[in-house]
Amino acid sequence: MTAQTHLVPGITVLICCYTHDRLDQLSTGIRSAQAQLRPDSDELIVIVDHNDALRADLISAFPSGITVIPNAATRGLSGARNTGVAAARTELVAFVDDDAVLRPGALDSVRSAFSDASVIAVGGAVHAKWEAGAPPSWFPDEFGWVVGCDYRGLAADGAEIRNPIGAAMAVRRAELQKIGGFSDRLGRVGTVPAGCEETLMGIELRQQFPGSKVVRIEEFAVDHFVPRTRSTLRYFISRCRHEGRSKAVLSDMVGGKAGLAAERSFVIRTLTTGVLRYLRGAVTGNGISAVSRILVMILGLFVTASATAAAAIRQGRRTTSSEVQAPVEKPAEAPVAADELITVVIPTVGRDSLLNTVRTVLAQDHRNIELLVVDNRPHRSEAARILADIDDPRLSILEQPIPGVSAARNKGHQSARGRIVAFTDDDAVPDPGWISGIVTSFHADNTSSVGVVTGRVLGTESNTREQAWFEEAKVFDKGEVATLWAMNLREETALGTDDTLGEYGPHGPFFPYTAGECGSGNNMAFRSTALHSIGGFDERLGTGTPTHGGEDLDAFRAALLDGWSIAYNPNAVVRHYHRDNMPELRVQSYGYGTGMAASLTKFVLSGSPRPILTRIPRGIHMLISPTSTKNIDFPSDWPLHLRILEALGYLAGPVLFVRSHLNARRVGAGR
Structure with a gap:
């Protein structure tokens, strides 16, 4: 010009x-x-x-x-x-x-x-x-x-x-x-x-x-x-999709921070307060209109953010591990022995509680273990200081400077000598029979189709009302029934000779996309070949990234879609320190929403968004209905604002995933 x-x-x-x-x-x-x-x-x-x-x-x-x-x-x-x-x-x-x-x-x-x-x-x-x-x-x-x-x-x-x-x-x-x-x-x-x-x-x-x-x-x-x-709703979705693609081009030209700064503010301030406005409207006015606007608002945000992330990935010539592919034939593996070497990985940011976690892992009644503590803040050397007095040849400390629990877990998996890699957190206390329970489930699998074993998570204490709320709500606790989760309920993948693996889990309307029913990240163990086949944990998800969570759900879903089964063993118990005060519980509630939404956003990038998008109305009903399967166990005095914070997390999750993806591209850690 x-x-x-x-x-x-x-x-x-x-x-x-x-x-x-x-x-x-x-x-x-x-x-x-x-x-x-x-x-x-x-x-x-x-x-x-x-x-x-x-x-x-x-x-x-x-x-x-x-x-x-x-x-x-x-x-x-x-x-x-x-x-x-x-x-x-x-x-x-x-x-x-x-x-x-x-x-x-x-x-x-x-x-x-x-x-x-x-x-x-x-x-x-x-x-x-x-x-x-x-x-x-x-x-x-x-x-x-x-x-x-x-x-x-x-x-x-x-x-x-x-x-x-x-x-x-x-x-x-x-x-x-x-x-x-x-x-x-x-x-x-x-x-x-x-x-x-x-x-x-x-x-x-x-x-x-x-x-x-x-x-x-x-x-x-x-x-x-x-x-x-x-x-029309059709135009609404099309406009959001094209806006998302344009945001990706813009971010590529000026950087994610400048290109998405106003959008982050829009989500955090405008959309979150919008949800509150419409919730109030549902009570005082036209409830159908208010709920419809909330649904469409979430849909618009989800489509826009997903399109942004998808376009950003295409521009970076990257693929995601969540693509839906036909299960490939798994190579035959030798059965897991009762005295199998088990690698335990504990990511840490240097909490003082790490010491107790390490001691309880080393005191397992299954003695053949190696314990890898991955210091995710190695510049502080807190892990080495906390564990300085422990002298056990089974313990090693690794360093992972890339922030995020997923990067730390991947570091542990890459260094593991065991065929089974178990994960717990640095604020958890495994029972003495935790590893034995995990080994029992893998040992009972006579087809080598079980790729993941999860276990029961109970509270370490219930001294405050906040801790009691968390325990009563069964956020982590998946119950006392052994369950096997699989995409195909086939006879040849069945329950082991002694029914140890339990009954098949039901396929609800959100299976396997949310995957929360399968377990949680503070008590899970992967067959190393299974974890390798899904590309490890996605380093754009999880604590320590903008998404705050979702990496465990993403890995469970990816394993199921890749043809692996997940066995839940209630006898493999880990006790978790539940947050004992309201500020921390607020952060945790918001993080559950962002992690779940970010994980689902990633799946939409597979190019097959229909399974998620068609379930959004039922998902909204599940979130807000007091009689839904998600809310039926919640204590009657569970604070309303915690539910709202979780809902706000669902709104923010797609945008946070885009931000996390752009961060990962800059450091070369994204997949």
Whole structure:
């Protein structure tokens, strides 16, 4: 783009168009702009995107007062805008969509805003004008951006913003040209509802011109037409998907921190408070409408974040271990012996409780073990200090500087000598027969199809009401019945000669995608070949990453989908220190939500999102219904705000997974 050598004071209004379908709205918009132009300084340019017939009709309909030009750049909105900027002669350029109409006084407010020399761009107020008269009852206020309009959570009038909404924005022309205009890697092309070109513009303007401001001016207002075709759930999902893909391209261009900063704030502040608003509405008003909006809001966030992550992975030429593949034939293995060498891995960040955990593992009645403690904060050397007085040749301390429990577990697995690798946490206390119980289950498997054994998790104490709540809710405790989980209930994978492996677990509506019924990460053991076949633990998930959890559920699901069975043995007991105060319980509740949602987001990246998306309505019912299988065991006095925090975690999980994926790409740890 070649900059003009001389710019005159005034505003050039640029309207880009591409189709006859909007000719009525376009004509109204042109007239609304003409009425506000100053004849001595302003101009109006209409850019037609590769449609000669439409250009001819506009020239005929408006023989004077406007300039009609063809898009001389790449087809699409970005190319058309750049063509208009190149043709403009004024200091300021204002962009108005071809289906938007300026409200009276809009251009005067633009002039007033740019009287501040630090203002480099202005975003206006975009009011939705629904063809149907009103938005659908299920449409959440927080997702007005789906139809290119204002939404709940926007900055206040006069406040700084990252970027304007494209239907009403104005920029200093010379500065816009210095950053190269709008990128043709982003933006709408025809009816494809992509975007983010305005976001990139806002980021680059501030980077190129430090100290400049992009502000929101509500008097710079337009009425934006929303046709019935955009009032459908199908369009909503399509727009979210394309927005997610655009976010991935944007993050690749400017980095995840800059590209997704506003989105993280949007999720944490706007969507979470939106859930609370609609929950209150379900009690005081139209419950069906309120619940529908919550469902659609979660669906929109999930689709957007999943599309972002999927596109980011494609750009990084990475694949995920959660792809659904036909089970491959497993090589035959020798049966697990009763005195088998078992490797125990304990990831740690240097908690003082590690000492008791290590002592109880070394005191197991199954003596043939090696114990690998993986220090996940090796720069502090806390693990070595805590364990300095233990002299046992079976104990080794490894270092893993990559943060996260998954990275630490993978380090332990890579160093393990045993065919069976058991995992527990540094705040857990295994019973003396823990390893014996694990070995019993693997030994009873006469087909080598059991890839994972999990066990019962009970509390170490119940001294506080918070600990009692956790125990009563059975968050970790999976009960007293031995159970075998498998995708195919085949006779040849059956229960072992003495029924030790127990009864087959039921296949509920969420099996195997949530996998929470199979066990938990503080008491699990993997056949090394099984863990290797699923690629180990995903280092984008788990404690120590932005997702806060979900790595154990992801590994269980991946093992099941890979053809392995999971045996739950209630005699393999680990006792866990349940959080004894409300602040820690709040953090834990939120983390369960983020971990589960992040894990499910990863699965959607397999390219087969339907199994998850079709279950979202039932998932919402399970979360909020007091009689659901998830909530039936919860104590009657379980605080409501803990449920809300978990629900907020479900909202935040997909975005946190995207953030974790981008972090992993930077350090080369993502798969």
